[in-house]
Amino acid sequence: VAYRCSFRVTEAAYCIERAMDIMAQKLNMDPAKFRLKNLIRREQFPYTSAFGWQYDSGDYHTAMNKAMESVNYKKLRDEQKAKREAFRRGETRELMGIGVAFFTEIVGAGPSRACDILGIAMFDSAEIRIHPTGSGICRLGTKSQGQGHETTYAQ
Secondary structure, X not given: OOOOOOOOHHHHHHHHHHHHHXXXXXXXXXXXXXXXXXXXXXXXXXXXXXXXXXXXXXXXHXXXXXXXXXXXXXXXXXXHHHHHHHHHOOOOOOOOOOOOOOOOOOOOOOOOOXXXXXXXXXXXXXXXXEOXXXXXXXXXXOOOOOOOHHHHHHO
16 A cells, blocks of 8 residues: 555455445446445535544535546446457457545544544644744644654744
8 A cells, every 4th residue: 555544544445445346336326426326425414424533624526527527428438348349359458447545534633532543532733832032932732644644843
């Protein structure tokens, strides 16, 4: 996995996205259209999930449609279909896959009453104090996962 984060978020996202692909296949739907059908709509915000998580805003349909337009998704699907048919006829050994994923990640995790994992309050903090002389102290409460916080904060 070329993406680093904590608590195995990437693995969980993969499992969810793979389940979405399987469900789309079972329903004989295009994976992107299946996702679009199940995304939270702009007018539903703020949205509270079945687990009580609050989504404050978003326009997921526009984002997904822009992504699909930018890669000419329909043309890619047509090309994929042609390659599969040529493969079935024995004209080529080349196949083409198209991956689709849509992932929303919590950031700035929020109040610890809502973001507590195994007794660990999941939130970042910051406190800035300016002394009357003009000097300042900045106290930050974050957990680095390899992003280089120490360098960034020092600079």
